Amino acid sequence: MDMNQYLDMFIEESKEHLQAINANLLILENDPTNIQIVNEIFRSAHTLKGMSATMGFEDMASLTHEAENVLDLIRNDKLTINSEIMDVIFQSVDLIEGMVIHITEGGDGSADVSNPVRQLRAIVSGDFSAQQEVAAASAVAEPEAVAIEATVESSDRDYGLDDYAQTVLKQSKDAGNNLFWIKVTLNDNCLLKAARAYMVFDQLESLGDVIKTTPAVQEIENERFDQSFEVVFVTMHPLEKVKTAIQNISEIHEVLIEVISVKKTDQETPVAKTTAPVVNETKKQETAQPAAGRKPAAGGKTIRVDIERLDILMNLFSELVIDRGRLEQLAREIGKTELQETVEHMSRISGDLQSIILTMRMVPVEQVFNRFPRMIRDLAKDLNKKVNLEIFGAETELDRTVIDEIGDPLVHLLRNSLDHGIESVIDRKKAGKSEEGTIELRAFHSGNHVFIEVKDDGAGINKDKVLKKALERGIVTQAVADTMTDKQIHELLFASGFSTAEVISDISGRGVGLDVVKTKIESLGGSVGVDSIRGKGTTFLVQLPLTLSIISAMLVQVKNEKFAVPLSSIIETAVFKKDQIMMAHRQKVIDFRGRVVPLVSLQEIFQIPSDQIETDDEVAVVIVRKGEKMAGLVVDSFIGQQEIVLKSLGKYMVNVFAISGATILGDGQVALIIDCNALIK
Amino acid sequence: MLEQKEIVGEVKVIVFRLKDEEYGVEVQQVRSIEKLEHITRVPRTPKFVKGVINLRGVVTPIIDLRKRFDLEESEYSESTRIIIVAVNDLEVGLIVDAANDVIDIPVDAIEPPPEVVGGVEAAYLRGVAKLDKRLLILLNLDKVLSTEEINQLDAFEG
Numbered sequence: 001m002d003m004n005q006y007l008d009m010f011i012e013e014s015k016e017h018l019q020a021i022n023a024n025l026l027i028l029e030n031d032p033t034n035i036q037i038v039n040e041i042f043r044s045a046h047t048l049k050g051m052s053a054t055m056g057f058e059d060m061a062s063l064t065h066e067a068e069n070v071l072d073l074i075r076n077d078k079l080t081i082n083s084e085i086m087d088v089i090f091q092s093v094d095l096i097e098g099m100v101i102h103i104t105e106g107g108d109g110s111a112d113v114s115n116p117v118r119q120l121r122a123i124v125s126g127d128f129s130a131q132q133e134v135a136a137a138s139a140v141a142e143p144e145a146v147a148i149e150a151t152v153e154s155s156d157r158d159y160g161l162d163d164y165a166q167t168v169l170k171q172s173k174d175a176g177n178n179l180f181w182i183k184v185t186l187n188d189n190c191l192l193k194a195a196r197a198y199m200v201f202d203q204l205e206s207l208g209d210v211i212k213t214t215p216a217v218q219e220i221e222n223e224r225f226d227q228s229f230e231v232v233f234v235t236m237h238p239l240e241k242v243k244t245a246i247q248n249i250s251e252i253h254e255v256l257i258e259v260i261s262v263k264k265t266d267q268e269t270p271v272a273k274t275t276a277p278v279v280n281e282t283k284k285q286e287t288a289q290p291a292a293g294r295k296p297a298a299g300g301k302t303i304r305v306d307i308e309r310l311d312i313l314m315n316l317f318s319e320l321v322i323d324r325g326r327l328e329q330l331a332r333e334i335g336k337t338e339l340q341e342t343v344e345h346m347s348r349i350s351g352d353l354q355s356i357i358l359t360m361r362m363v364p365v366e367q368v369f370n371r372f373p374r375m376i377r378d379l380a381k382d383l384n385k386k387v388n389l390e391i392f393g394a395e396t397e398l399d400r401t402v403i404d405e406i407g408d409p410l411v412h413l414l415r416n417s418l419d420h421g422i423e424s425v426i427d428r429k430k431a432g433k434s435e436e437g438t439i440e441l442r443a444f445h446s447g448n449h450v451f452i453e454v455k456d457d458g459a460g461i462n463k464d465k466v467l468k469k470a471l472e473r474g475i476v477t478q479a480v481a482d483t484m485t486d487k488q489i490h491e492l493l494f495a496s497g498f499s500t501a502e503v504i505s506d507i508s509g510r511g512v513g514l515d516v517v518k519t520k521i522e523s524l525g526g527s528v529g530v531d532s533i534r535g536k537g538t539t540f541l542v543q544l545p546l547t548l549s550i551i552s553a554m555l556v557q558v559k560n561e562k563f564a565v566p567l568s569s570i571i572e573t574a575v576f577k578k579d580q581i582m583m584a585h586r587q588k589v590i591d592f593r594g595r596v597v598p599l600v601s602l603q604e605i606f607q608i609p610s611d612q613i614e615t616d617d618e619v620a621v622v623i624v625r626k627g628e629k630m631a632g633l634v635v636d637s638f639i640g641q642q643e644i645v646l647k648s649l650g651k652y653m654v655n656v657f658a659i660s661g662a663t664i665l666g667d668g669q670v671a672l673i674i675d676c677n678a679l680i681k
Numbered sequence: 682m683l684e685q686k687e688i689v690g691e692v693k694v695i696v697f698r699l700k701d702e703e704y705g706v707e708v709q710q711v712r713s714i715e716k717l718e719h720i721t722r723v724p725r726t727p728k729f730v731k732g733v734i735n736l737r738g739v740v741t742p743i744i745d746l747r748k749r750f751d752l753e754e755s756e757y758s759e760s761t762r763i764i765i766v767a768v769n770d771l772e773v774g775l776i777v778d779a780a781n782d783v784i785d786i787p788v789d790a791i792e793p794p795p796e797v798v799g800g801v802e803a804a805y806l807r808g809v810a811k812l813d814k815r816l817l818i819l820l821n822l823d824k825v826l827s828t829e830e831i832n833q834l835d836a837f838e839g
Contacts, residue, residue: 319738561722606724649723649733652742652771652826657725662733662740670721670733670740 006192007103010055012304014100017044021093022374029086029377038075043248045071048096050199050249054192057109060099066120067092073124085123090378092116169211169260172234177208180235180242183256185228190251194223200231200252203245208235227253232260307400310361317350317357318645318664324350325666358550362397365443365452368407369394372414372441379418386436387422389414393443398450402544405524406452409517413454413540414439416514421458421538431535433457449526450546455539461532463489473498490530491627494518522677525551525568551646553663555639555671556622558602559610562671563635564644564663569676571623571630573638578617590632592623600679601634605658626680633679646673692791696782696817697764700752704777704818705786705810712765712772714780717757731776736765743774749825750805768822775825784817786810791819 024041028034045068053061067089073079095116103109169179184200186193197220204210212232215225235242239257246255324347331343369391380387398406422428422437429435440455463486470476470492476484492498496515521528526544545551545568553564554573574592581588581599588599599621603610621632644663647670649656660675694705695714720732720743729748733740743763747754760779765772794806807819 315738322738608722608724647740649740650742650772652773653723653726653730653733656723659723662721664735664738664740668735669719670735672721672723 006055006195009191010051011100011104013051014048014096017048018093018097018100019370020044021048023370025086025089025093026373026377028081029083032081035075035077038071042068042071042075043250046199046203046248047250050202051192051195052109053202054195054198057099057103059110059113060096063092063096063113063117063120066117066124069124070120079123088116088119088123090374092120169232169234172209177234177236178239179260180233180239181258181260182231182233182242182246183228183254184231184246184252185254185256187251187253188227190227190253193225193227194221196249196251197221197225197229199249200246203249204231204233204235204242207237207242207245208233305360307361310357310400314357314361314645317354320350321354321645322664322666322668326668329666354550358399358546359397361400362546363400363403364395364397365403365406365450366394368403368410369441369443371407372410375411376414376418376439379415383419384424385418385422386425387418387439388436389439389441391441396443396445396450398544399546402450402524405520406542406544409520409528409542410441410452410454412514412517413542414441417454417456417458417538417540421456421460423459427459431459445546450544452542452544453539454542455537457537460534460536460538461490461493461530462534466490466492470495470498487531488628490532493530494528525566550643552641553644553673554622554641555665556602556620556633556635557637557639558606558635559608561606561608562639562665562669563602563606564642564671564673565622565624565633565676566660566673567641569624569626571625573620573622574632575618575620578619581619590621592630592632595630597623597630597632599632599634602674603634605679624676624680626677629680631676631680633674633676644671644673690788691785692788693783693785694817694819695764695780696784697762697777697780699746699750699778700755702818703815704820705784706764706766706820706822708783710766710768710822712767715763715765715774717761717763717776734763734774736772736774739772741765741772741774743776744826745776746825747776747778750802766822766826768826771826773826784812786812786817794818 021041021044024037024044028037028041031037045064049061049064049068052058052064070079070085070089074081074085079085095111095113099109099111102111173179182204184197186196190196201210201217210231210233213220214230219225220229233242239259243255243257246252324343327343328347331340372391373389376387376389417439418437422439423431423433425435428437438457440453442453442455444451444453466489467476467481467484470489471478471481475492475495475498494514494517496513496519498513498515518528521542521544524544526542528540528542530538530540532538552567554567554570556563556565576590581590583589584596588601589596590599591597599619602608620635620637622635622638623630623632625631647662647664649659649662658675658678659672661673662670663673665671693708695708695711696703696705698704715734715736718734720734722732723730723742729745731743731745733742735741746752755778757776758778760781762777762780763774764777764780765774767773790812791808791810794803794809796803805821805824807821810817810819
């Protein structure tokens, strides 16, 4: 079977299961007696095993198999969780994650699993061996996912067993085994049918022996069956256990089990008796409304869409926005009421369409936040600190492109908080704080932005140390340093060149500085700030745009050319008299609210050709900022504020000075977007 | 006769005019041919980069081929065209004096380029095709669109 077409799905599902395992393991670590959680983890691990085995990733399958054995013991109360076991399981999960990444990158997912496999086996055999019999007999906790089941009342069923099978059945029966006829029906939307079937067989084989299947095993492996297949099965386990085992596999629609009675007479075929235990009778009622009480199946209400398709949709839509602008203009010129009304209606609809398309690209930050608890746990262990990570607002949504990029900067901020913010247990006690530090990770919406806050209750920033370091590194001069406010000193953390590998351990220590974080966030159109109270803690606040594809901008005109200035960098627009312009060091400056702001002539910077001579005695200026610094861009006129669709200039022209991209205006022409950061030194 | 041609192999090329010469680019590399429209100048780029246009929603850079080859400039006219070519993921428009023909050239009619043809350096050429009465210069678009040169110029100007 060609597996390539399933590879993407396999990778996606594996990631989801690993994510779930990680999250659940953390819960389990805090609440080791929660068997429900173990069951969840077990199910995820089991699915992973089945999928990886079907896809031919043997190392992954064998490792998950061993992990599953350990989990099985835990959930059957045969093994008590301790931190060693948790660590081994965490390591195994890491290894599996590595394999998935390897597979994603086109590898075969092979890895040396012998070490964790040995450890896992040691756990299984060491603490547990003699009680196996008991485990077999003990009832398994009913999982909360209630699969639909039913029993069929049929008196004479032909199992199509040959003489040999008959004999085997008879002997097994005599030996006190149970004989079952099982019919498994898969969900209609089950894609990896062979994989699910494999998982069913795998499960069955761990409980007993499969005598016969309809269709034949070969057929099932090649996915040549409809939604269901039948199995004749010999086991020493009770019906209920077999049923539960199969139902634990996902995407199983229905499991039908009948007891086969082998007649001692000469009759050729065994006959089934209806023997569904009483427990099942109550469930039969529930089957009247199919799918009721089931976990929402993946693929029920959502679909996966390639992000590229959304980009194409977005592109097409922006075409429409441009035409809309043109139509509005034409309708005004023509002045016919009916036409204007129709165009207005269309504008409103396309406005709604725009917001829907934008929300389609939005995903909850949860995707990024999910991996942090695990990371903090490991890091806290390494650093020998006690930390509690609290996450708020994980459901806050952000544009997919931002989500993809924001992970690393956040990891950096969190590590920073843990490494340098939170004190050691001893220091915390000395300071009269609780042993366990707290890091709050909070995401929330405000206006057109999403804010992400990383807040710790650690020692706060040591201003003197920061200043000393900044002076040593020549980032500030003594004269400047004397006049700096607390806030300005804190901002020094983000200065490039501030943090290097041998920097005092109090502020950084990894060779990568917070300036990298700042650069990254600014490249996403956001900003980052820091606030700190000595002894109380530090708060980093990251501000991000809701979306990268549409931004608000001010359109300005210089001679015959139009430019867009992102609203996010504009402080305000103003008109000055020519005689208000002063000279300082051959640089034109103006006095803007008591501050001396340098003027930048767009005409000079962009070498804009001009044939007319300046006669105006007023200049229009857009005051823009980069952090605390400001500059005034001299333009000819302001056209107005507008939502613009961001477009790249393409690969042919990279790194054009002071231009961050382009947009298409209502008249179909291209206007360039000014990168204000490049204009402010 | 026809069969014989097929055995030899042919290249289908779009023919365009630049100054007094006729040039050709393989049809597979050509996305479309556009009439001249408003070009937005992009500041601080090499002289031969005329700017960008809105090509059905995609911002596409435009190169003036005359300037690219250091040929004398001329006013754009009614026959001036932009040939949109795609090479190595790059989509770029080339301004040419006219574009009005598609012809098949037998592969064996293509000869390696002499040092300089019509003032264009041999490095930018793939070869010269001799047809009955005309001489067709085939362009090496990889070289013409090489961004190395742009980046060098960038460094120089910036």
